[in-house]
Amino acid sequence: MALKITVIGTGYLGATHAAAMAELGFEVLGLDVVPEKIEMLKRGEVPLYEPGLEELLARHVDGIGGSSGRLRFTTDFAEAAAFGDVHFLCVNTPQKHGEYACDMSYVDSALASLAPHLTGPALVVGKSTVPVGSADRLAAYLAEHAPAGDGAELAWNPEFLREGFAVEDTLHPDRLVAGVRSERAEKLLREVYAKPIAEGTPFVVTDFPTAELVKTAANSFLATKISFINAMAEVCEAAGGDVAKLAEAIGYDDRIGRKFLRAGIGFGGGCLPKDIRAFMARAGELGADQALTFLREIDSINMRQRGQMVELTRQALGGGPFLGKRVAVLGATFKPDSDDVRDSPALNVAGQVHLQGAQVTVYDPKGMENARRLFPTLGYAGSALEAVRGADVVLHLTEWREFRELDPEALGEAAAARVILDGRNALDPVAWRKAGWTYRAMGRPTA
Template sequence: MSQSPRITVIGLGYLGATHAASMAELGFDVLGIDVVPEKIESLSRGETPMYEPGLEEVLRKHVAGLDGSTKRLRFTSSWEEIADFGDVHFVCVNTPQRRGDLACDMSYVDSAVESLAPLLTRPALVVGKSTVPVGSAERLAARLAELAPAGAGARLAWNPEFLREGFAVEDTLHPDRLVVGVRDEESEELLRTVYAGPIGEGTPFLVTDYATAELVKVSANSFLATKISFINAMAEVCEAAGGDVSQLAEAIGYDSRIGRKFLRAGIGFGGGCLPKDIRAFMARAGELGADQALTFLREIDSINMRRRAQMVDLARETVGGSFLGVRVGVLGAAFKPDSDDVRDSPALNVAGQIHLQGGQVTVHDPRAMKNAARVFPTLGYADTALDAVRGADVVLHLTEWGEYREIDPAEMGEAVKQKVLLDGRNTLSAARWREAGWTYRAMGRPNA
């Protein structure tokens, strides 16, 4: 292709909006599509559908053409416009957990291909970025060839995303690796053109078959989930044996074969990816007859979910065995810092459980309170951390926002009824809070 390929992005949620804005930042003309009119309208005004550091700035820059060039980024609801415009079509739709079982819901991906393919009258590359069960690309490639008027000119590639919420723009513009599953050299070369910027910076570009590309994302998420649940399991052992899981994690983290990242014990992982991805991986392995290979992931999932209940149990024990009439201040609602995402959030789940057991719960989060209120409208919400803990019998730190590490324990001590802090993320300084007269407790660590 002599000129720069024109790019479309199908699905404008977290992944799609980030990818569309980042592709424009890399210098491409981009057209995005979504079935939700309100989403198209807000993005066209330069407003993001979610909080992601740096995303709105990049979006506004290219929607408004503020970089001194013509506008590179537009949005539409027309499939005909998408098909006519694009040389490379990125499929970025959601793949949630299917209702009633562990498997992945492929209906959005299937719908995207069914809508686009019949309109592809000239050569084009459809690139899947959504996280899908292994084998999906093979099936979708056949469907694409069957439906597209361009026939063999309509090709499929799979290019899994590895975005971390809070770092998604950086991860798209400067990824730590690029993986593409392709069947022909033409598709590979076109993707090398799309990602010429990151490749030029030294980002590894790995070319695989379809199945391997699909497996990379779920394998990476499963490994990460395993590491997190391992240290949380060690926290349970430390509690039984009288050890300190923070010191344990530090000691084993110095081993270069293990590493120190994601070895902080707490209330576990959540969000829209890890939990549903490992469950879908187990379900797909069962369909392939390889279910025994991933039985360990059932325990990983179990350990993770158990941590939430254990935090609720610890809080109940701390306040005397019952939440009735107890005021609880909660710091954090998002599943992780630098995000407003409350999907499967351990923090919000713990707050909700305590509320359902009779506690008077007030929550603060720097970004996620609107989303949290949609999920748990009966919880109390406060504009500041200090207001959230006012009159509290116990304070729970459940999302590790940086600003919570800067809280003055003495000032907060004047607002609460009882100076009791339960650190569900093991990121606050135990010594600092204890010196200010607080009872500080964290799972897997000694009480004093």
């Protein structure tokens, strides 16, 4: 008999996972405690921008003309428990207010709501990013509170989604990690992921703690790589070097690689910053805090980039106060191909410049609505050209393709001064200078 799957939590991770499981051929029931979100998903709509996700939903949501009908949604935990053989926990684990630690209340609440309804054999699979040791605790809770007893098992299967590529990453992952305690749990997960495994995706079977550590370890490594090149940008600024050429030269070493070596205003979003902080906090609880003290410096370097961009803007405007100056900001999201502005370096810089007296106008291809909600006092424009009109300086802060393809000449005619600061080292300096712009990028004082 074909497996039936539930996905508990239908935010960014859950909505993507539910749609992808339907695409892989399973009957899927998505659950959320927010009725408005469920109603939206039933219409095949998502409250976020993720390339390809709405199209995928439309292909499978029950009740949409021409869909497979394999994907339904509910707010009822009893219905979900009765429906599913495999239950994926995809709820949020944000940073606690005023602490580095991870807030596990959503995960705990989801399991507490599901467990009493599990009367028959079931596999509950955690996908959320949690502090190491959580799976042991949750497995004990499940065994105690599920009527099925040992028949209700836990497994841990961390997610590795990149915003902007989430659909691709779910359907064709670069690896699958399964933290399991039984052959049955492993067999069920292999059945769920049979198609990606058949395509050659590596399937790594491990224990609970290792599975929990994989995501935080991977994110910590990526954060380290980003902050490393940003630290080199600081040295290049002081020494008169060019960090882009430095990155190119060291990137040819295959032990280092070229990815994540573009200096700029640093990382943000809902994952990397909170994941490395939660990792530090958990290491401290385990008595291994010294092993991760380097992550404090990684975090510090990252946050420092934002202030340095503000100072670079001040210098470009003559070194005095921002009062009365007009600043155009291209980009509001923390990365391209997303509408996510959580802990966005671009918006943070825009906000700092605005608070110091400048008139700031922001344009982003997808993040305008979210940015407006977070920073209502900033100015917003309907296009890059409109944002740049009358600007004394232009800041390029999110590396959207649309910005790389801008016509520097047309933009120059709209700006009050042809000065551009590339906070992502992603634009072509030659093309901009040819159009009469003063081009300056972080870590490239002489480029």
